[in-house]
Amino acid sequence: MKLNVKPIYLGTFSVGLDKKFNRINRDDPPHKASLKLSMNPFLIQFGKKNIIIDPGLGDLDQESHIPALLEGLHEHGLSNDDITDVFLSHLHFDHIGGLAHKQNGFWELTFPNATVWLSRQEWDKLKTIPQKNPVKEQFLDFVDIHADLNFVHENDKPFEGVTVRVIGGHTEFSLAWFINLGGYRLLNAGDVIGTKGHIQRKFAAKYDFDGKTSQQRRDELIAMAIDEDYIFLAFHDNEIPVFRIKEKNENNAYILQEVTEFS
Numbered sequence: 001m002k003l004n005v006k007p008i009y010l011g012t013f014s015v016g017l018d019k020k021f022n023r024i025n026r027d028d029p030p031h032k033a034s035l036k037l038s039m040n041p042f043l044i045q046f047g048k049k050n051i052i053i054d055p056g057l058g059d060l061d062q063e064s065h066i067p068a069l070l071e072g073l074h075e076h077g078l079s080n081d082d083i084t085d086v087f088l089s090h091l092h093f094d095h096i097g098g099l100a101h102k103q104n105g106f107w108e109l110t111f112p113n114a115t116v117w118l119s120r121q122e123w124d125k126l127k128t129i130p131q132k133n134p135v136k137e138q139f140l141d142f143v144d145i146h147a148d149l150n151f152v153h154e155n156d157k158p159f160e161g162v163t164v165r166v167i168g169g170h171t172e173f174s175l176a177w178f179i180n181l182g183g184y185r186l187l188n189a190g191d192v193i194g195t196k197g198h199i200q201r202k203f204a205a206k207y208d209f210d211g212k213t214s215q216q217r218r219d220e221l222i223a224m225a226i227d228e229d230y231i232f233l234a235f236h237d238n239e240i241p242v243f244r245i246k247e248k249n250e251n252n253a254y255i256l257q258e259v260t261e262f263s
């Protein structure tokens with residue numbers, strides 16, 4: 001069976017301390033004291049499975065990211081009803097907001113036929129945090145009641161070819177998804193490896209729950225990816241969200257190669 005992997009580009013944003021996603025052009029620099037981040041939910045098609053990894057921010061910020069998400073699916077011949085599974089790397093709103101939307105004035109599931117796979121510990125933790133924004137509170141309640149939530153644990157296999165690990169680092173219970181389908185190996189490690197910069201530079205990031213653990217996990221996952229030829233799916237990358245590590249150059253830096261074709 002043929003595998004198809006496509007990033008669904010929702011745009012590029014300047015994200016400052018207030019965590020708002022301010023849209024900028026792909027080539028623009030970010031605003032002062034801000035990060036430049038894109039959002040790329042991933043569509044993975046294999047046999048009867050149409051999987052989304054991290055559906056983006058949805059209707060939870062100043063603009064709706066739902067039209068771009070649906071348009072992206074449409075470009076690949078799919079509608080939201082066709083999505084069978086949603087994998088969540090971690091539960092920050094820029095990764096889960098797309099689970100439900102208010103395009104018609106009331107909350108609806110974006111993928112009414114999908115099973116949503118996520119961390120039980122992280123969901124329980126999120127539900128104990130009071131949300132300052134009532135829209136986020138409503139969103140969480142709606143998803144809790146209406147979505148088909150399926151909680152995963154270390155080394156669970158939602159189905160043949162897919163394994164999950166709890167890696168922590170970015171959030172306390174961040175997950176990594178290992179997908180071995182159609183002769184390819186894919187790895188999504190959420191925001192532990194959210195951009196190619198996470199491969200190319202070593203650092204402990206302030207935005208992480210535990211920056212040191214994040215870097216440790218990156219070292220392990222990079223070594224594994226080189227050994228086993230994993231392709232990275234990096235949600236926030238501005239240029240090449242789907243890439244593999246090709247080699248190390250003479251300065252010991254990793255050379256990355258975009259992957260666009262899955263034959």
Ligand SMILES: [Zn+2]
Pocket residue numbers: 092094095191194236
């Ligand atoms: Zn993120």
